[in-house]
Amino acid sequence: MCGFLSRRLASAVLIALAISTPLHAQHTDSFRWMDFHSEKDQSVIVWVTRALTVESWTSIREIGVIYDAALVETTDRATPQSMANTDTFTIWSVSLTSHMVVPLVRGVNLRWVDWMQFRTDDDEELAVLYDNCRQCAANTYFTAFYYDAMRHQWAARWMRGGQGALVWSSNVPEGMTWTQVYAAFSEPDGHQVLGTWNHFDYGRQKPPDDFVYQYDVDWMRGLDRAQMLTGQDADAMKMHVCDAQDAVPGLARGQDTPLCQPYIRRMDQRKPATTPANSQGRSAPPGSRPHH
Numbered sequence: 001m002c003g004f005l006s007r008r009l010a011s012a013v014l015i016a017l018a019i020s021t022p023l024h025a026q027h028t029d030s031f032r033w034m035d036f037h038s039e040k041d042q043s044v045i046v047w048v049t050r051a052l053t054v055e056s057w058t059s060i061r062e063i064g065v066i067y068d069a070a071l072v073e074t075t076d077r078a079t080p081q082s083m084a085n086t087d088t089f090t091i092w093s094v095s096l097t098s099h100m101v102v103p104l105v106r107g108v109n110l111r112w113v114d115w116m117q118f119r120t121d122d123d124e125e126l127a128v129l130y131d132n133c134r135q136c137a138a139n140t141y142f143t144a145f146y147y148d149a150m151r152h153q154w155a156a157r158w159m160r161g162g163q164g165a166l167v168w169s170s171n172v173p174e175g176m177t178w179t180q181v182y183a184a185f186s187e188p189d190g191h192q193v194l195g196t197w198n199h200f201d202y203g204r205q206k207p208p209d210d211f212v213y214q215y216d217v218d219w220m221r222g223l224d225r226a227q228m229l230t231g232q233d234a235d236a237m238k239m240h241v242c243d244a245q246d247a248v249p250g251l252a253r254g255q256d257t258p259l260c261q262p263y264i265r266r267m268d269q270r271k272p273a274t275t276p277a278n279s280q281g282r283s284a285p286p287g288s289r290p291h292h
Contacts, residue, residue, distance in 0.1 A: 030066050030067065031064060031065070031066040032064065032065055032066075033062065033063070033064050033065075034062075034063040034064070034065060034070075044063065044065055044070065044096065045060075045063060047070075047094075047096060048060065048063055048070050048072055048094050050099070051094050051095075051099040051100075051101050052072070052074065052092065052094065052101060055074075055090075055092075055101060055103075056076055057074035057075065057076050057090065058074070058075055058076050058077045058087070059074065059075045059077075060072065060073070060074050061073045061074065061075055061089075064126075065096070066147050067147065067152075068095065068096045068097050068152055069093055069094065069095060069096060069147060069152060069153050069154050070092075070093070070094040070095075070096055070154075071091065071092075071093060071126070071145055071154045072091070072092040072093075072094050073089055073090075073091055073092075073110065074089065074090050074092065075087040075088065075089050075090075076088050076089075076090070085134070086134060087108070088106065088107065088108050089106070089107060089108065089110045089130070090103055090104075090105070090106045091103075091104045091105045091106075091110075091128075091145065091156070092104060093153040093154035093155070095152065095153060097152075100153070102153055102154075104145065104154065104155070104156040105128075105130065105143060105156055105159075105163075105164065106162070107130040107131055107132050107133075107141070107163075108130065108131050108132070108133060108134050108138075109130060109131040109134070109138075110128060110129075110130045111128060111129040111130065111250065112126065112128055113127040113128055113129060113248065113249075113250045113251055114127060114248060114249065114250070115127070116144060116184065116192050116248060117190065117191055117192055118144065118157075118191055118192055118193070118216055118217035118224075119191055119217050119219050119222065120189045120190050120191045120219065121190075122191075122222075123146065123147070125144040125145060125146040125157070126144060126145045126146075127142070127143070127144045127184075127248070127251070128142070128143060128144070128145070129141070129142055129167070129250070129251070130143075130164075132163065137169075137170040137171035137172075138169075138170050138171075139163075139166055139168070139169045139170070139171065140166075140167055140168040140169070141163045141164040141165060141166055141167065142158070142164050142165045142167045142182075142184075142194060142215070142251070143156045143157050143158055143159065143164030143165065144156070144157045145157075157215075157217070157224040158215055158224050158226055160226075165194065165196070165213075165215045165226065166196075167180075167182045167194070167196055167253070168180055168182065168253060168254075175202070175203075175205070176200055176201060176202050176203070177200075177201040177203075178198065178199070178200055178201075179198070179199040179201070179254070179257050179259045180196070180197070180198055180199075180253070180254050180257075181196070181197045181238075181241045181242060181253070181254035181255060181257060181259065181260060182194065182195065182196040182197070182241055182251075182252065182253055182254060183195055183240065183241040183243075183244040183247040183248075183251060183252040183253075183255070184247060184248040184251035184252070185240055185244070185246055185247050185248065186246065191216070191217075191219070192216075192248065193214055193215065193216040194214070194215040194216070194251065195212070195213070195214055195215075195237045195240050195241045196211075196212070196213045196215070196241070197210070197211075197212050197237065197238055197241050197242075197254075197259075198210070198211045198212075199259055210234070211228065212228065212229045212230075212233075212234040212237050212238060213226055213227065213228055213229065214226070214227045214229055214233075214237060215227075238260075238263050239263045241254075241255075241260075242255055242259075242260035242263040242264055243255075243263070243264065
């Protein structure tokens with residue numbers, strides 16, 4: 001799945017037109033990562049490389065295609081002598097019917113998480129985590145890439161100010177204690193949401209603040225939304241993010257904080273008993289010989 005294509009190698013390959021698939025309802029089984037060593041994928045690889053010629057990048061790392069659009073990950077290295085762990089990345093949407101290129105996300109330390117479904121019986125979307133800087137008090141962001149059928153291109157969820165949903169920050173202001181918890185999980189009907197809980201403790205200066213958010217997709221319009229929760233909704237979300245037993249792998253953090261302990265205990269108290277009250281562990285399956 002992984003690939004690497006330098007500019008020098010790419011320039012030696014002749015341009016070829018990628019033939020797009022007729023547009024219809026999207027399914028994740030229509031998505032495919034390009035194999036940089038496969039001859040049949042070279043037309044798409046060369047098309048994407050030519051489309052990105054005027055952009056700033058050092059290497060193409062990944063190309064994923066669905067219908068007439070490619071989701072592309074490039075990395076940029078400051079100098080040939082720079083260490084690999086100083087690379088930055090950019091995710092692009094590249095049209096396979098024109099040379100239109102749209103940058104979606106930029107940052108460092110990109111982690112591809114998994115396919116997630118934000119609307120019941122709808123298409124799955126590629127979720128990622130990434131940071132905004134290295135060797136600094138970094139922020140970690142979450143977003144998901146989906147195919148926008150109206151624009152015939154890839155798009156990113158919950159983007160504000162060029163970044164996705166903030167799920168973690170190492171930049172803690174002085175004079176306060178900042179506790180953070182987040183998790184992505186499935187609702188009873190199957191669609192998934194991301195919840196975050198930020199608790200700010202100012203000591204004796206003033207009462208603490210709680211900010212609880214739910215990141216999901218409007219089931220009618222398909223638009224992403226970030227909702228600040230209050231009251232019972234906020235309390236329910238705190239329980240969800242603190243439990244995190246059924247969280248999407250890679251999308252849960254902070255559950256070990258003392259802030260979560262009351263909610264975890266409350267959930268344990270609500271769990272029904274799974275054995276009769278008078279059970280003493282002496283039952284045996286039918287037909288088995290009794291123990292003496």
